[in-house]
Structures are given as structure tokens and as C-alpha cells.
Amino acid sequence: MNILILGAGQLARMMSLAGAPLNLNVVAYDVGSKKIVHPLTNEVYPTTLEQAIENADAITAEFEHIPDDVLTQCCNSNKFYPGKQAIKTGGDRTLEKALLDKTAVACAPYQLITEKAHLELAVQTLGKPLVIKTCQAGYDGKGQWRLKSDDQIEQIWAEMADFIASGTEHAPHTIIAEKMIPFDREVSIIGARDKHGHVAIYPLTENEHTEGVLTLSVAGKNNNSQLEQQAITAFTRIANELNYVGVLAIEFFDVQGTLLVNEIAPRVHNSGHWTQQGAHCSQFENHMRAVAGLPLGSTQLKQPTAMINVLGQAQIPTDVLKTADVTSHWYGKSVKPGRKMGHINVSADNLQQLGERLGELAMCLPEQDYPGVLATSKSLL
Ligand code: ATP
Numbered sequence: 001m002n003i004l005i006l007g008a009g010q011l012a013r014m015m016s017l018a019g020a021p022l023n024l025n026v027v028a029y030d031v032g033s034k035k036i037v038h039p040l041t042n043e044v045y046p047t048t049l050e051q052a053i054e055n056a057d058a059i060t061a062e063f064e065h066i067p068d069d070v071l072t073q074c075c076n077s078n079k080f081y082p083g084k085q086a087i088k089t090g091g092d093r094t095l096e097k098a099l100l101d102k103t104a105v106a107c108a109p110y111q112l113i114t115e116k117a118h119l120e121l122a123v124q125t126l127g128k129p130l131v132i133k134t135c136q137a138g139y140d141g142k143g144q145w146r147l148k149s150d151d152q153i154e155q156i157w158a159e160m161a162d163f164i165a166s167g168t169e170h171a172p173h174t175i176i177a178e179k180m181i182p183f184d185r186e187v188s189i190i191g192a193r194d195k196h197g198h199v200a201i202y203p204l205t206e207n208e209h210t211e212g213v214l215t216l217s218v219a220g221k222n223n224n225s226q227l228e229q230q231a232i233t234a235f236t237r238i239a240n241e242l243n244y245v246g247v248l249a250i251e252f253f254d255v256q257g258t259l260l261v262n263e264i265a266p267r268v269h270n271s272g273h274w275t276q277q278g279a280h281c282s283q284f285e286n287h288m289r290a291v292a293g294l295p296l297g298s299t300q301l302k303q304p305t306a307m308i309n310v311l312g313q314a315q316i317p318t319d320v321l322k323t324a325d326v327t328s329h330w331y332g333k334s335v336k337p338g339r340k341m342g343h344i345n346v347s348a349d350n351l352q353q354l355g356e357r358l359g360e361l362a363m364c365l366p367e368q369d370y371p372g373v374l375a376t377s378k379s380l381l
């Protein structure tokens with residue numbers, strides 16, 4: 001079977017690696033260069049997008065910011081999963097909040113902003129501090145402001161007004177203000193839904209962000225069935241409403257045992273990379289299976305696993321491989337400060353042993369480059 005993936009980054013790469021043993025042949029569309037490329041080598045194929053769509057048995061995406069004409073073209077082929085509505089919703093916080101309200105899934109209280117009065121209203125009704133986000137352009141914490149005091153309003157509004165003014169009638173720019181949630185921790189749920197509506201959901205993952213970017217995830221830690229159930233209910237409602245096919249990720253704030261949705265990602269997600277070693281069937285394989293119309297694989301936790309992101313580093317220190325049950329995942333991209341270059345998965349028989357192994361890894365992963373490894377190790381011991 002031939003699968004076309006929109007986007008040619010690390011997620012397409014890992015989907016392609018997962019699809020190969022299933023006899024799924026993947027090509028990627030690089031949205032920047034508008035070329036069809038090999039998802040591992042980036043070798044350019046002499047194929048047009050039209051031909052690639054024609055050749056594909058199924059089409060999917062590795063990210064949500066896909067040009068509208070490309071998305072429409074793919075959807076018109078009736079081969080595109082998880083569907084246009086899901087992709088659009090993931091790429092626009094206005095649509096995302098509307099979906100959450102419609103499905104009665106709790107999220108941070110919010111106010112949409114298109115003029116200054118809305119910002120003042122947000123300060124009055126939601127209180128301070130506020131997290132203010134662009135609705136259409138953000139990723140990895142970019143396109144965000146933190147409003148802590150009234151004297152910041154003028155400056156932040158000036159920057160916001162520039163962003164709003166740069167929108168067009170067809171691609172309006174909007175902004176959302178959210179109450180800053182005093183969360184205990186951040187968690188996410190990743191699951192797959194197939195073409196018949198069956199779902200398979202991985203255990204909750206605990207995520208640590210540093211300056212808005214995911215740095216570390218641990219699966220199977222501090223979870224209880226009540227918390228899992230909240231996440232599963234949210235997942236099922238959202239996936240069913242979107243008639244979703246593929247892997248869907250939902251990020252939450254855990255506020256004293258109550259989950260509030262932060263974000264929805266209509267794709268495989270960084271906080272699910274642990275599934276490559278921690279689950280019987282990884283998120284990448286399950287996404288490929290779902291879009292190809294194959295049965296879903298087991299999402300059960302095979303072994304407690306942590307994932308450490310490699311950000312802006314030229315290589316993964318080879319000493320990490322001395323620790324038992326460590327796997328290195330390198331994306332083959334050119335290095336840039338803060339860029340997601342790869343990740344390290346480490347597994348263990350139990351959480352105590354996982355803590356010990358993270359402690360060992362902390363010795364070759366400096367805190368300034370790999371924040372939180374030592375602290376997470378200690379929290380597990
Ligand atoms: P990504 O898509 O890479 O996850 P993003 O740029 O879309 O990132 P968010 O996930 O919305 O941004 O925010 C990044 C981080 O900022 C969150 O993981 C969280 O740590 C913090 N944050 C966002 N919104 C809030 C909020 N309402 N209250 C408290 N913290 C928040």
C-alpha cells in the first residue's frame with residue numbers, strides 16, 4: 001500500500017519507519033519546497049503532488065499548518081485522514097475551543113480577542129495572570145504573551161494589534177486569552193481511532209515543558225483510574241465528534257485531580273514518542289494502521305518508559321547507550337538552537353528502576369541541555 005504524508009519532518013520519518021514492516025510504502029510532501037521526497041533521505045522524487053495523490057492509497061499529515069489548497073486537493077481524493085475538519089481544528093485555537101465547548105470537555109476559561117476592549121474584558125473576567133496566544137500560528141510556546149500586571153496591557157496590545165492586522169479576510173488572525181491555570185502537572189492522552197470507530201488509547205503520559213517546549217515525558221506515573229477515565233472520556237467525545245481516523249493527542253492540565261484540556265493535536269505527538277519502546281504497538285504504527293484501514297495494535301503499557309527530548313544538540317552523547325534499555329532516535333536534521341533533533345527513550349521493569357536509569361543518564365546529559373532528567377529520576381526513587 002502507498003501512503004502519502006503531508007509534511008517531511010521527524011514525524012513523517014518515524015511513521016515511515018513504523019509502516020515499512022507492514023508493507024506500507026511512504027512518501028512525504030515537503031510543504032516548504034513543494035516537492036515529493038523520501039521521508040528518511042529527503043531524496044526528491046520526480047513526482048508532482050497530483051501524481052502522488054493519484055498513487056496513494058491513503059493520505060495523512062504530520063502537522064496541522066498545511067496550505068488550504070493542498071488540504072482541499074487531498075480531501076477531494078477521499079483518501080485523506082483524519083479529515084479536513086480535524087486538521088483545521090488542530091491549527092486554530094478558535095475552532096479548538098468551539099469543539100471543546102460543543103463536546104462539553106473542560107478547558108481553561110478563555111476570551112477571544114479581536115479588539116482592545118476584549119483584552120480589557122479578559123483581564124476583568126478571567127483575572128491575572130493571563131496566558132495570551134495567537135489562535136492560528138503557535139507551536140512550541142511561540143506566539144504567546146504572559147500578562148501579569150495592568151501596566152503591561154498597552155505594550156502587549158501593541159504587539160497583538162500588529163498580529164491581528166497582518167491577517168486577511170480569508171485568513172483572519174485572532175488571539176485568545178486564557179486564565180493562567182495553576183496546574184500541578186501536565187499530562188497527555190494519545191489514542192487511535194480506526195475507520196470503524198474502534199478506539200485504542202495509551203496510558204496517560206506526564207509531560208514536562210521548559211520555556212513552553214516539551215523536554216521530558218514519563219508514561220505510567222502517578223496515574224489513577226479516575227484520572228485516566230476523564231482523559232478517555234475527553235478523547236472519545238472529541239474523536240467521535242470529528243469522526244476521526246488516526247492518532248489523536250490531547251494535552252491537559254492536571255489541577256488537583258481534574259483535567260482541563262490545553263490543546264488538541266490531530267496527529268502523532270511528541271509526548272507519545274515513548275510508545276516506540278513502552279507499548280506493544282507505537283503511536284506511529286497505530287496511525288499508519290488506522291489510515292491504511294488495518295486493525296489497531298495494543299496500546300497497553302509494556303514497560304514504564306521515559307522520553308527525553310534532544311533540543312539543539314549536534315548529536316546524542318554516545319554514553320547514553322551504556323545504560324540498559326536505552327534507545328536513541330535521531331531525526332537527521334541540520335542543527336539549530338532549540339530545534340528538536342532527536343529523542344532518547346529509556347525503559348525499565350518498574351518505576352523505581354526507571355528512576356535509577358534516569359539517574360545514570362543524568363550523569364552524561366548536562367542539566368542545562370537536558371533539564372529535568374535528574375529531578376524526574378529523584379521523583380521516581
Ligand atoms: P505545542 O503545540 O508545541 O504543545 P504551543 O505553542 O501550541 O505548544 P501551548 O501548548 O498552548 O503552546 O502552551 C505551551 C505551554 O505553555 C504549555 O505546555 C504550558 O506549560 C503553558 N501554558 C499554556 N497555556 C497555559 C495556561 N492557560 N495556564 C498555564 N500554563 C499554560
Ligand code: MG
Nearest residue numbers: 140251262263
Ligand atoms: Mg502544547
